[in-house]
Amino acid sequence: MENANTSSQLEEPMQQGEDSVSEVLVHNLSRRLEALEHSVRYLEDNMMTRLSAMEERVEANSASGMAVNDECKLMFLDLKTKRNYRFIIFKIDERIQQVTVEKLGQPEETYDDFTASLPADECRYAVFDFDFVTDENCQKSKIFFISWAPDTSRVRSKMLYASSKDRFKRELDGIQVELQATDPSEMSIDIVKARAL
Incomplete structure (x- = not known):
């Protein structure tokens, strides 16, 4: 009986340790995912701004340069x-x-x-x-x-x-x-x- 109790007592901290490691991993992955999403949004905005500027230049050239x-x-x-x-x-x-x-x-x-x-x-x-x-x-x-x-x-x-x-x-x-x-x-x-x- 003592062995069973000792075994379950040992498993509890291990499980708690695994749970906290999992939480840390999930938290880190979540933060990295947020940073990645932010970078993707920044790149999309930057690309849209550049594309818009290029379109304006093309329009200006076609309007002002035969x-x-x-x-x-x-x-x-x-x-x-x-x-x-x-x-x-x-x-x-x-x-x-x-x-x-x-x-x-x-x-x-x-x-x-x-x-x-x-x-x-x-x-x-x-x-x-x-x-x-x-x-x-x-x-x-x-x-x-x-x-x-x-x-x-x-x-x-x-x-x-x-x-x-x-x-x-x-x-x-x-x-x-x-x-x-x-x-x-x-x-x-x-x-x-x-x-x-």
């Missing part, structure tokens, strides 16, 4: 390296959401020919290869980027050209001078000469 037709880059490269053209006029084609080449000016054409090619009431981008003689009597040339936004053009068109300009300019490596004009007087030959020197 795609650039490859012909624009190729023709600009010809103007810059081979001097096959005096000027190029670019137009945003809203139908296909791209900047496209509208007109190529031949090497013998003048600055007056170029300005006459710009529409009086529509926005355009243009590049012009301007030849000039320095004060030291050296023959030089500079490539001008001209953002043409006449006062008479549509407000939506002005906004579209203004918001797409920087992205488009980045595609044309080699521009040396930039002009913005809303009126022919703001891009007169005298202004161009002064900016070139």
Whole structure:
């Protein structure tokens, strides 16, 4: 009988010890699970924030940066390296959401020919290869980027050209001078000469 009592007395503390170890393990696992859930929530929130920021950037780029037709880059490269053209006029084609080449000016054409090619009431981008003689009597040339936004053009068109300009300019490596004009007087030959020197 004593052996049975001793045995049950020994089992009680062992069982209590096992129970407390189990409780500690359950408690530790519970805390780790809570920490893990917190980490997962943090990661989800962080990912959602980043995803939202990426979506905003994509929307901003699509809203403010028209795609650039490859012909624009190729023709600009010809103007810059081979001097096959005096000027190029670019137009945003809203139908296909791209900047496209509208007109190529031949090497013998003048600055007056170029300005006459710009529409009086529509926005355009243009590049012009301007030849000039320095004060030291050296023959030089500079490539001008001209953002043409006449006062008479549509407000939506002005906004579209203004918001797409920087992205488009980045595609044309080699521009040396930039002009913005809303009126022919703001891009007169005298202004161009002064900016070139």
